[in-house]
Amino acid sequence: MSFLVSSAAVWTAPSVDYHALAPEIVLAVGLSIVLLVDLFTSERNKWLLSVLTGFSLLGAVLPVLTLALHDDSTRSLFDGRYVVDEFSLVMKGLFLLAGYVIVLLSSSHVEEGDYWRGEYWFLLLTSLLGMVMMSSARDLVSVFVALEFLSIPAYMLAAWRKRDLKSNEAGVKYFLLGVFASAVMLYGMSLLYGVANSTLLIDIAESISLDGEFGAIQALAIVFVVVGFAFKVSAVPFHTWAPDTYEGAPTPVTAFLSVASKAAGFIALVVMVLTAFPEGRDVWQPFVWILSALTMTIGNVFALRQTNLVRMIAYSSVSQGGFVLMPLAVAGGVAGEAALRAVVVYLIAYAATNLGMFGVILSVSRKTRSGDIASLGGLFTYAPALGVLLTIFLASLAGIPPLGGWIGKFAAFQALLTDATPWAYVLAVIGAVNSVIAFGYYGNVMREVWMRPVPHGDTTPITTPSSLQIALGITVIATLVLGILPGVVLHFGDMADLVGAFGG
Amino acid sequence: MLTSQFLLLGAILFCIGVYGVIARKNAVLVLMSIELILNSVNINLLAFALRNGSADGHTFALYIIAVAAAEVGVGLAMVLLIYRNRRSIGLDELSELRG
Amino acid sequence: MIAAELLVAQNIGFAVISVLMVIGALRVVTTRNVVHAALWLVVVLSGAAAQYVLLAAEFVAVTQVLVYIGAVMVLFLFGTMLTRARIGTERDLNNSYARLGIPVAGVLFAAMAIALVSSFGDEQLPSAARVVGVPEISDQIFGPYLLPFWALSFVLLAAIIGAIVLARKD
Amino acid sequence: MILAASEILSPLRDGWFLQHAWLTPVIPTVGFVLIVLFGKRMPKKGSEIGVLSLLASLVLASGAAWQWIQRVGDAGEEQFVSPVVRTWTWWQSGGVEFTIGQHVDGLTVVVLFVVAFISTLVQVYSLEYLRGDRRYTHFFAALTLFSAGMLAMVVAEDMILFLLGWEIMGLCSFMLIGHWWEDGANSRAALKAFFTVRTGDVGLLVGISVLFFAANEWTTTHLGLSGFSIRGVSAWALSGEPNSTVILVAAIALFVAAIGKSGQFPLHTWLPDAMAGPTPVSSLLHSSTMVVAGVFLVARLYPVFFTGLDILGPSSNVIMVIAAITIVIAAALAFVQSDIKRVLAYSTVSQLGYMMLGLGAGAWLPAVFHIFTHAFFKACLFLCAGSVSHSASHHSFDMKEDMGGLRKHMPVTFAAWTVSTLALCGVFPFSGFFSKDEIIDNVGGNGYTFFMVVGLGGAFLTAAYMTRATYLTFFGAARGAAAGVHEVHDAHAGAHDVHDTHAGAHEADDAHAGPHESGILITAPIAILAVLAIFSGLFNATPFGESWEYMKKWVEPRAVVVASESHSGGPGEAFVVSVPSAESGHSESPCGKETPPEGVCYAPQVSHATFKWSKALISLAVVFAGIVLSWVLSAALYGRRDPRLVGLTQRNGLARAGYRLLANKYYLDDLYERGVVGSITGPLARGAYWFNQRILDGILHGVAGISRAVAQVVYRDIDQRLVDGAVNASADVTKAAGTTVQPIQSGRVGHYGALLFATAAVAALVFVILNT
Incomplete structure (x- = not known):
């Protein structure tokens, strides 16, 4: 039985840099506390859990800051399988802060609906922990586990309104398609492991760049891996779940999916293509190019014909995803760093704007109890503050300066023009045309808000709970500051240098 | 033994699984088809582990098995949920959300 | 020579198990009886465990038997029972557009087969590979x-x- | 040579106002914020903040203009008067530094003054005009923000700030046109305007980007400026460096933006619809300020167009062609309008065409001068129209139904209107004569005879339609509301195109009163503008000799070669390398003709036609012919109801066809609606739908089916309700799109999975085969 003969060396405990892992540890402790406190609190005191969740997230921001301010800001753990670099710190900060805003958005919603509250917060934190982990994952196993880590709780959150058939449907669709996509991705990953004999992304990059070795198997692997993440970022034609899930899921969960979960998909995609396949650009660049063009266009065409507000936002966020993919389509060439910066900047600006958008929708739907765009009619006359906020967020999504969305679009186009290839120009033109078309549906909502009568003449004012007010305040300030002082966000973009990419 | 014989077996299982998830209406059967796909990935990984002479493939495969178990649990919970609400687990009937 | 004979045995084993697995998999996706599908799935999963042994991965094989055949299959059977599937045959298991799956699976297989064959062709697995314990x-x-x-x-x-x-x- | 140059140099004065011109947009911005925050609680509902902030801007702009004149006075004859530039770093990205700052030169101070001046007057006018409006505060907030945006665009040092101001104006235009959104047509018009202009804005974005990437390297090394800087781009365009294709693309892209904003053919259709907004808005945004932004863009980046489109070259360029078409078709359209504001709107389109024509033909200064004079008399005309509707015609703008004979009731308004009309027609010695005639003169002088004839024809048409409008409004018998027939009017309310639907309180207020003169807050701005309509032409009265050409001295940048950064200290201030003989006006300066050997140019050498009374008399004759002919016809048609003319459009086939073409605005709206907008919202769906409707039906039903389809098209063409914003794509398109895309989003998991795997499979197969 030679099978049982071990050839392993003597095991030594891996050295763990606990400072580098501190954000994850804080979150893990936080979610355990939420789970335990949930057991011992009565129904009346469940509000405590949302506070605990918020504190866990803010608490995890602290180590992110100390890590960022530390001189040696790049830390590599587990032989480079888990890397804390500036890119990952920026993204961790984004996830934690976006998560905090989502907690604010959810709290009143969760208190008032018949939810399983403790478990809701627990799952939300779990998913965010997965995202935080995703930003540092630099090998196939970590990426895969982080992806499932952030997805599995999200599948269940989408179905969280248990008695609502639509919510059930949303959860089932999200779950099944998510599993399909991760199966395809896994198959691609198994091939990558096979050709590289390592799960480390930088080893894979080396094996793919071996001269003359690039063959069909590598192409297949790259396509499959990109498909897996294209699902996560709801790129057309892998977007089909997104509108259905966004519409059916509880609205705060939709905000979570459309911002945080999508951003996680994007950073995974960025990390994979830039650190693992830099030499495979002849495969993923055209593929992402096509996905980007399709995503922008189809998302817009569908959004134009929606009457349901959340569904329209869903398609709009599909279309926005196409804009984030746009710089990635040229990321393999000279525009690599510009593309990385554009993705980071776009994600930050988009997160602020879209979360604010959902904040307004949540506030308004507390009164209207309807998802129709028409239910926003005359919003300005009875809730002027919400009307103005909604207009700001819509204008930002449409890319009108000086609001945050503009700087994102600017960075994306800058990356394309830096690449200066005909295909980049064509994509830029497609993007420009789409950004005009997009105004069609954003403008339609603005018109409802400003220039339409109030449905049923019901002009009772809207009472917005204070948590929502805080969330709206944070997001609108972020949207304005990002647009007016783009230096702030572009600084993050410049800083976000990705270890392992660009031969570094 | 050839490397490609195991890989082709994996590919066949993968494609049968893909056929299954498209063709099947019953949610439990769709979940079973997904298991076929995940097993094909594991066959791949272990064949490569033998080919490359490294243990990473084994570890990866074990992690996939664990995640697959979690996914089946979640999937069946959702199936029970829709069964309770609709008295049916036909996925095709879940088409209220569309357009 | 000894190694070559052993490989013949392994190849025969591989062929037999593979045929069983493919038949089992096909039955899983075509059978009209949910419980039968579950049992066919057991065949496929056991076959996979056997393949793992052939691939010198006995620990994964054991885990496969424990987790999949032991736990997951029980979950499936529970799921089947709780959703009150009929124990006999059912007509309504397939979508009306089930045939859509055939071309999709076909194209997918074509892509995979071309890639696998062109890249690995007749490459031999190392017969005296370092065994992972x-x-x-x-x-x-x-x-x-x-x-x-x-x-x-x-x-x-x-x-x-x-x-x-x-x-x-x- | 350096010694010789330094002798003619003297330090140029710049005072506090020039240094702080950037405050002009900042003050209204602050005013806007204050109105939004506290407006409703103020005693005058925030309007006082608006008026005061604009007044402050006006003071600053006037001060800057005064100091600029002094600065020019300091300069030697041939010295380049460098703009007063101040910049601050805004942000840095990817090695590029983005600055924000002010760039004050002659063009800036002219437009700055005009914008601040008209904005102030219009705000004062609005105090009375919108009294009691339910969104009074919002109106002033939007108006103030608009002024801030426009002023920011005018003082912008770089294209980023320019773009910012440009977009803010677009947004405010949208809000102001839709101010009375209770009428669905108004909000549709607002969206249409915004969408059309945004379509053009893509051109601006593209143009700025192309310029940046083409010029940045050159500007950084030679001038130490970024590729967004207006000075940098101008110098680059004249340096002989640019690739001719690149700069052509940039110029065309920018011109597309100018077409959208300035209502040039074929994107002019939004401007008449924009008259749905309150009259002060039409007066400010849609006649005198915002719509000249496109002209301003061309004038501002003139070197780019000069080089890119080969202005002053042997053949005509795209600017002139578009401008000529615009002049003629818009003037012709003005004849068939019965809404007084629409007449003025088409007139504005036509006059913008003149400005563009001037720029396209190398007559930079006359075009800029026309911005200046046109602003006064056109704003005055709009305010007069508003005054008429406010006090005499019961908020109707329909000249045929509700006006007539008002000259006796409204002496001030009538006098101001007449003066402004004469200015617009270009009658000596009113202001329009000096600017418009200069444009026509210079177009001819630069060798574009055909376009000169077009300009003269346009002048004839202008004179004719303005006479018609004047006759209908102020002469003849009073009709409808002007005659005090309120009941009849109310019954027909729905039949009129556009109505100012004021708050009920205001209606009741003057419902019992007959036509009367408006209050002082309305007549005072009108009177001030009328005075300027008479005299503003004297700022560049070419007929009176060189000494009267103040504008040329103050505003026109001098085409001299200036040492660039790499040769000396600061751009512009250092020394003059070569000297043109400016007196003769004909180019000896190498600027724009060939690469300057050392140093850079910031402006191309343009020529000036010498004024001849003989030429001026021809154009005056044309104008008088137009006025007289139109007066006779109008008196016959509308006054005496001459049977030979009344109903001519019904009887005579040719006249009928012509009238219908004009009445339908050349079917352009329908072209947009069906062609452009429809194709955006769902090309495939539309194609499928079209195929289904036209081809299949056609085959099935034969000729009868086709003719029915054609009849349907005609019916829809006539139906103006379909002339709609881009958003409201017709219901059938949406339905067709719905059926086409249904399979993609069927809601079935199996379909979704099949799509996912099928795409993965196809992509995999393609890339596998490519890499095997």
Whole structure:
């Protein structure tokens, strides 16, 4: 039985840099506390859990800051399988802060609906922990586990309104398609492991760049891996779940999916293509190019014909995803760093704007109890503050300066023009045309808000709970500051240098 | 033994699984088809582990098995949920959300 | 010579198991009886475990038997029972557009087969490969792959808690 | 040579106002914020903040203009008067520094003054005009923000700030046109305007980007400026460096933006619809300020167009062609309008065409001068129209139904209107004569005889339609509301195109009163503008000799070669390398003709036609012919109801066809609606739908089916309700799109999965085969 003969060396405990892992540890402790406190609190005191969740997230921001301010800001753990670099710190900060805003958005919603509250917060934190982990994952196993880590709780959150058939449907669709996509991705990953004999992304990059070795198997692997993440970022034609899930899921969960979960998909995609396949650009660049063009266009065409507000936002966020993919389509060439910066900047600006958008929708739907765009009619006359906020967020999504969305679009186009290839120009033109078309549906909502009568003449004012007010305040300030002082966000973009990419 | 014989077996299982998830209406059967796909990935990984002479493939495969178990649990919970609400687990009937 | 004979035996074993697995898989996706499908799935999963043994991965093979055939299959059968599937044959298991799956699977297989054959062609698996033992796997799990392992525990915890909330009656 | 140059140099004075011109947009911005925050609680509902902030801007702009004149006075004859530039770093990205700052030169101070001046007057006018409006505060907030945006665009040092101001104006235009959104047509018009202009804005974005990437390297090394800087781009365009294709693309892209904003053919259709907004808005945004932004863009980046489109070259360029078409078709359209504001709107389109024509033909200064004079008399005309509707015609703008004979009731308004009309027609010695005639003169002088004839024809048409409008409004018998027939009017309310639907309180207020003169807050701005309509032409009265050409001295940048950064200290201030003989006006300066050997140019050498009374008399004759002919016809048609003319459009086939073409605005709206907008919202769906409707039906039903389809098209063409914003794509398109895309989003998991795997499979197969 030679099978049982071990050839392993003597095991030594891996050295763990606990400072580098501190954000994850804080979150893990936080979610355990939420789970335990949930057991011992009565129904009346469940509000405590949302506070605990918020504190866990803010608490995890602290180590992110100390890590960022530390001189040696790049830390590599587990032989480079888990890397804390500036890119990952920026993204961790984004996830934690976006998560905090989502907690604010959810709290009143969760208190008032018949939810399983403790478990809701627990799952939300779990998913965010997965995202935080995703930003540092630099090998196939970590990426895969982080992806499932952030997805599995999200599948269940989408179905969280248990008695609502639509919510059930949303959860089932999200779950099944998510599993399909991760199966395809896994198959691609198994091939990558096979050709590289390592799960480390930088080893894979080396094996793919071996001269003359690039063959069909590598192409297949790259396509499959990109498909897996294209699902996560709801790129057309892998977007089909997104509108259905966004519409059916509880609205705060939709905000979570459309911002945080999508951003996680994007950073995974960025990390994979830039650190693992830099030499495979002849495969993923055209593929992402096509996905980007399709995503922008189809998302817009569908959004134009929606009457349901959340569904329209869903398609709009599909279309926005196409804009984030746009710089990635040229990321393999000279525009690599510009593309990385554009993705980071776009994600930050988009997160602020879209979360604010959902904040307004949540506030308004507390009164209207309807998802129709028409239910926003005359919003300005009875809730002027919400009307103005909604207009700001819509204008930002449409890319009108000086609001945050503009700087994102600017960075994306800058990356394309830096690449200066005909295909980049064509994509830029497609993007420009789409950004005009997009105004069609954003403008339609603005018109409802400003220039339409109030449905049923019901002009009772809207009472917005204070948590929502805080969330709206944070997001609108972020949207304005990002647009007016783009230096702030572009600084993050410049800083976000990705270890392992660009031969570094 | 050839490397490609195991890989082709994996590919066949993968494609049968893909056929299954498209063709099947019953949610439990769709979940079973997904298991076929995940097993094909594991066959791949272990064949490569033998080919490359490294243990990473084994570890990866074990992690996939664990995640697959979690996914089946979640999937069946959702199936029970829709069964309770609709008295049916036909996925095709879940088409209220569309357009 | 001895090695070559052994390989013949392994090849025959591979062929037999593979045929069984493919038949089983086809029955899983075509049978009209949910319980039969589950039983055919057991055939495929056991076959996979046998293949793992052939691939010198006995620990994974054991895990496969324990987790899949032991736990997952029981889950499936519970799921089948709880959703009151008929024990006999059912007509309504397939979509009206089931045939759509054939071309999709066909094209997918074509792409995979071309890639696999062109890249690995007639490459032999090393006959005297370094065998990976359990200690080595554990060294990996508790060494470089520690963090995903730690994460997996949270994934399973989340899955259990979420599944309970979703599945329970309230 | 350096010694010789330094002798003619003297330090140029710049005072506090020039240094702080950037405050002009900042003050209204602050005013806007204050109105939004506290407006409703103020005693005058925030309007006082608006008026005061604009007044402050006006003071600053006037001060800057005064100091600029002094600065020019300091300069030697041939010295380049460098703009007063101040910049601050805004942000840095990817090695590029983005600055924000002010760039004050002659063009800036002219437009700055005009914008601040008209904005102030219009705000004062609005105090009375919108009294009691339910969104009074919002109106002033939007108006103030608009002024801030426009002023920011005018003082912008770089294209980023320019773009910012440009977009803010677009947004405010949208809000102001839709101010009375209770009428669905108004909000549709607002969206249409915004969408059309945004379509053009893509051109601006593209143009700025192309310029940046083409010029940045050159500007950084030679001038130490970024590729967004207006000075940098101008110098680059004249340096002989640019690739001719690149700069052509940039110029065309920018011109597309100018077409959208300035209502040039074929994107002019939004401007008449924009008259749905309150009259002060039409007066400010849609006649005198915002719509000249496109002209301003061309004038501002003139070197780019000069080089890119080969202005002054042997053949005509795209600017002139578009401008000529615009002049003629818009003037012709003005004849068939019965809404007084629409007449003025088409007139504005036509006059913008003149400005563009001037720029396209190398007559930079006359075009800029026309911005200046046109602003006064056109704003005055709009305010007069508003005054008429406010006090005499019961908020109707329909000249045929509700006006007539008002000259006796409204002496001030009538006098101001007449003066402004004469200015617009270009009658000596009113202001329009000096600017418009200069444009026509210079177009001819630069060798574009055909376009000169077009300009003269346009002048004839202008004179004719303005006479018609004047006759209908102020002469003849009073009709409808002007005659005090309120009941009849109310019954027909729905039949009129556009109505100012004021708050009920206001209606009741003057419902019993007959036509009367408006209050002082309305007549005072009108009177001030009328005075300027008479005299503003004297700022560049070419007929009176060189000494009267103040504008040329103050505003026109001098085409001299200036040492660039790499040769000396600061751009512009250092020394003059070569000297043109400016007196003769004909180019000896190498600027724009060939690469300057050392140093850079910031402006191309343009020529000036010498004024001849003989030429001026021809154009005056044309104008008088137009006025007289139109007066006779109008008196016959509308006054005496001459049977030979009344109903001519019904009887005579040719006249009928012509009238219908004009009445339908050349079917352009329908072209947009069906062609452009429809194709954006769902090309495939539309194609499928079209195929289904036209081809299949056609085959099935034969000729009868086709003719029915054609009849349907005609019916829809006539139906103006379909002339709609881009958003409201017709219901059938949406329905067709719905059926086409249904399979993609069927809601079935199996379909979704099949799509996912099928795409993965196809992509995999393609890339596998490519890499095997």
